Amino acid sequence: MVNDTTRLLGLDGLVAERVEVDAGGVPVVDLSTGCEQARCCPKCGQRAVRVKQWTTTRPRDLPVAGRPVRLRWRKRRWYCPTPACPRKSFTEQVAQVPARSRLTMRLRQAAGAAVVDGGRTIVQSARDHDVSWPVVADAFTAHANRVLPAEPQPVAVLGIDEVRRGKPHWIWDEQAGSWTVTADRWHVGFCDLSGGQGLLAQVEGRTTAAVTGWLAARSLAWRAQVEAVAIDMCSVFKAAIRQVLPHALLVVDHFHVVRLANRAVTEVRRRVTLSQHGRRGRGSDPEWRMRNRLTRSAARMSGKHVDRLADTLQALPAKIGAPILAAWNAKEDLLDLLATARTRPDRELVHRLLHRFYTRCATSELPELHRLATTIETWWPQIHAFLTTGITNAGSEGTNRVIKTVARDAYGFRNPENQRLRTHTATTRRHRGHLNPA
Ligand SMILES: [Zn+2]
Known part of the structure; x- marks a missing residue:
């Protein structure tokens, strides 16, 4: 009963009777039922003997050898032999093509897997498999719920x-x-x-x-x-x-701490420019031109560049240069402190660096630095935990x-x-x- 075409098609319970090519060049496969189970009532399980009628269903399927194919399954509707059974009659069905389904299960699954596992969007998977958006969305949900773990494994x-x-x-x-x-x-x-x-x-x-x-x-x-x-x-x-x-x-x-410190430097720079010039910074202001260098870590710049940065700040009018330099120094103090992470710093070193940062902020008259110091103080236990453990939230980012x-x-x-x-x-x-x- 199992012929080569049936084996090639690989739809369990269905037998390929013949393949024709239609006017458009698409292979049309005529299928018959090759599964005894399909004759049994899905409700009571009794094997039916009396045919009610013949019907033809055309379930959509995956391409075969890269070619789209049409399936044409001629199947029977049976009378259930059990008189008391609420299912008076039923049509034949196989696992790949359930009753009333217009798609084979493997097509549905492939459309869902393309999204879950292939990183495809729903729209693209729908186009690729020539099915509708809701069909893929449902297939995706079913597939995802099947493969995703219900409960997470333990996490340290x-x-x-x-x-x-x-x-x-x-x-x-x-x-x-x-x-x-x-x-x-x-x-x-x-x-x-x-x-x-x-x-x-x-x-x-x-x-x-x-x-x-x-x-x-x-x-x-x-x-x-x-x-x-x-x-x-x-x-x-x-x-x-x-x-x-x-x-x-x-x-x-350190990621968010550094960002906070850089923001404080930027705020100071903007404020002093606004208060001294009565306008926002522009290309003719030296402090505006150096805005990106100010938020870079000095440890990642060559000594020559750091010197030039300090010289430029000192050459500025004191009301502009001094606050920016103070903010930059406070930021660098904080970076020095954060750089001790993963080096097993001794308590005294950490304490000294923290103290230097707090002193720098306190002695400055800059509200931005006072705010920064307050935030660091609030979060110090957690920042200290980073210095000792080196744990970062980079995975989440x-x-x-x-x-x-x-x-x-x-x-x-x-x-x-x-x-x-x-x-x-x-x-x-x-x-x-x-x-x-x-
Ligand atoms: Zn029945």
């Missing part, structure tokens, strides 16, 4: 970071005379920074409740295994971890890059649940060729 170092979803929306408030935000949507992601799991999950909203909600849903044993949590300087995350993972070491890495790429490829998502699932499949480390059970 957890990273938490936020990423904006879409754009914020503003409206002009007539009464207040200002712009107000009407929509600003965020996702908070949980990352495995020590193992190979990548992104574990995302939750909607940038609130303590959102973060504690996800963590509290994990088992006690899972939570107990988290040793450290890397976050950015966000009090929402800090509060959440204090509540749900009180034993974990909180770490804030890398994940965010992928999240944004996926969102751009899709031209944004309407449905946040779909977005989280897409993001999850794209960012798990088992991605690319590993999420396909077949």
Whole structure:
């Protein structure tokens, strides 16, 4: 009964009777049922003997040897032999072509896998497989739910970071005379920074409740295994971890600290330019021309360039040059302190460098530096944890890059649940060729 064409087609339970080529040059395969099970009532399991009628179904399938093919399956509708059975009659079905399905299961799965595992967008997969967008979206969801782990494996170092979803929306408030935000949507992601799991999950909203909600849903044993949590300087995350993972070491890495210090330098530069010239900086201002050099680390510049930077600042009018130099020095003090990370610094060295930074900020009259010092003081335990452990949240930042790429490829998502699932499949480390059970 099994002929070569049937073997080539590989649809279990269906026999290829003959292949014709239609006027358009497309092979048309006539199929018959080759499976005894198809004759049994799906409700009661009894083998039917009486045919009600013949029908023809044309399920769509994957190309064969790169050529699209049309399937034409002539099958029977049977009367169920059990008088009491609620299914009076039924049509034949096989695993690859369930009743009423207009696609073979393997086509559906391939369309879903192209998105889950191949990094394709839904639209592109729909085009490639010549099916509709909703069909691929459903296939994607089914495939993703099947291959993604239901629960994350234990994690020693957890990273938490936020990423904006879409754009914020503003409206002009007539009464207040200002712009107000009407929509600003965020996702908070949980990352495995020590193992190979990548992104574990995302939750909607940038609130303590959102973060504690996800963590509290994990088992006690899972939570107990988290040793450290890397976050950015966000009090929402800090509060959440204090509540749900009180034993974990909180770490804030140098990335956000450096950014904060650079921002302070830039703010000082802008303010003094504005107050001295009564306008914003422009190309004729030396301090404006050196704006990018000011936020570079001196340790990464040659000595010649650092000297020239200091000379240029000193040559400026004192009311412009002195504050900028003070801010730059404070920033460099902080960088020196952060550079001790991963070098097993002794306590005294760290203390001395921190003290130098605080003194520099305190003796300056610059509100920007006072604010910077206050922030560093608030977060000092977490920054100190970075100096001693060297843990960074770079894994979360890398994940965010992928999240944004996926969102751009899709031209944004309407449905946040779909977005989280897409993001999850794209960012798990088992991605690319590993999420396909077949
Ligand atoms: Zn039955």
